[in-house]
Amino acid sequence: MDFIVRRTSHGLVPPSEPTPSDVLELSIIDRQPALRCIARTLHVFRHATAHATPAGRVIREALGKALVPYYPLAGRLKFDSAANFPRLQIECCGAGIWFVEANVDCSLQEVDYFENATSIPYETLEHLLPPPPPHGLDPLVLIQITQFKCNGFVMGLMFSHAICDGVGAAQFMKAVGEMARGAERPSITPSWSRELIQSPSLEAYLKSFPTTLLSSPQPPIPPYKLEHANIDISSDDINSLKQNFLRQTGGQRCSTFDIVAASLWRHRTRAISDTLKENEELILLFFANCRKQLSQLLPEGFYGNCFFPIIITATCEMLKRASLVDVVKMIQEAKANLTIEFGKWIDCGVVDVDPFFPPMLYTTLFISEWGRLGFNEVDYGWGPPVHFTPIQDTSIMPVGIVGCQPSPRSGIRLMTWCVEKAHLQSLANWPTGLEDDVQ
Incomplete structure (x- = not known):
């Protein structure tokens, strides 16, 4: 499967309107060391012909609108410097998410709509994922829209697991879709509510993990190849x-x-x-x-x-x-x-x-x-x-x-x-x- 991805633009997408500047606490589940990871997915869309506007532009504008009610996703992870142990938080700074646009000179049909993507080497598929932004930006969400010759497109989506599970990430992307289709606000009003999932008895457990491990735990590499x-x-x-x-x-x-x-x-x-x-x-x-x-x-x-x-x-x-x-x-x-x-x-x-x-x-x-x-x-x-x-x-x-x-x-x-x-x-x-x- 040979295709060449040409990235044409990249940058941060902030909320389209002013949003609160505060620091939010994560829940005891959000802060589990095992969730210091990035979830990577590909989403394949067939023949985008309903709009004269390119898919990348439509989705970029919709992201800015959706980030107004979902403003914590435009923030950054931080550690509470006042705590007596590394306590992970979200700094709502409105910096934005990382957004990349790209194109490919072939059709989705030629690559079989990536139907068997799990069997394709990661080195090939990673071109459909957004490359790392410049050091220090550290966005919680990264997106690449790759337009194919057939007018279909592939979204490469990367989400910090510390802020959303799969249900939550899909909820946000559905809100982006609603904005892209002309809605003024999401049909489901987002709610932070992390204070409802707290456990003082588990705080001592998290104290045992150094900051470096909380940032990116690395499991041992098993002696087998799957x-x-x-x-x-x-x-x-x-x-x-x-x-x-x-x-x-x-x-x-x-x-x-x-x-x-x-x-x-x-x-x-x-x-x-x-x-x-x-x-x-x-x-x-x-x-x-x-x-x-x-x-x-x-x-x-x-x-x-x-x-x-x-x-x-x-x-x-x-x-x-x-x-x-x-x-x-x-x-x-x-x-x-x-x-x-x-x-x-x-x-x-x-x-x-x-x-x-x-x-x-x-x-x-x-x-x-x-x-x-x-x-x-x-x-x-x-x-x-x-x-x-x-x-x-x-x-x-x-x-x-x-x-x-x-x-x-x-x-x-x-x-x-x-x-x-x-x-x-x-x-x-x-x-x-x-x-x-x-x-």
Whole structure:
């Protein structure tokens, strides 16, 4: 896949109107050391012909308008110099976000709309992401709009995880889309409300981390190399698996995520079992939205981090022998305990094992659900994206991301980097191996 990206302009986009100048506190979840990272995604939009104005200009102007109610995103991370330990805050200075425009002398069709972007080397895809701004600018959001010859475009989006989770980032981008389509204000009023997620008992834990670690923790590099693979699962297969669960449990229901997570964990275990001992402990980890788990209900417009890790363990032998129904029930039981486990952490500071820092091992599988974040609903005036996909520069933990298949197809797309090359073929054959679960 050869294409040359020519960047034509770059600069900061500040709020289009004056905004408050103050310092805002982050929540106890925002300030977790594991969230000192940048989320990178590509969003592919087909044939932008509804406007005579280039997409880059439309989105740039809309960003300035959206940053008025979302003014903290135009600020900068800082450490509270008056605190007796490094306490991360947001300085609302109105400096703006970093915005780059670029073009490519080919069509999106020629690059297959980046349908299999997860399998393309990062060195190729990074040209669609905004390059680092000059030293010292340190924006929280970076965007590159790359216009293709067909009038379609790709948005390369980089977000500081310290200020938004996936739901919050999508909420902001939907607001930008509304502004681009002529709205005067977002349909959802943004709310900071980080004071509702605080825990004095956890402050001592954060004191143990030096400033340098809080700024950018670097996990150890594992001794394995993970291969990327996309696995498409049809809606018919998903529905068949759900119906099978319904029959075998006497009427209990399960979600699409439950089915896909259980299937991937069990199938991956079978694929890599030649490297495992029968009694070896495997971990399944995923983040659960905790917006409804707090004692005080968060307002609809909250856009900060509000999730908690759910961790499930099982032996290799158990997972190899278990039915899909058994594994789905394990996941459902763990989800049912979310309120208790999250309450222990937020109220009592139970940190013997940090849930936000899982072990970086081949036996750990992290699964994330992206299909319900809201990015597939963002519309800048040319309709929602054909698809969006994560961009992973380093693969240090086995991961499966549950997303949607590119439009107009329906069904689930699993974007994975969870096995070594020796196990890739077995994992890639998974869709044909679903028959043993459908009875």
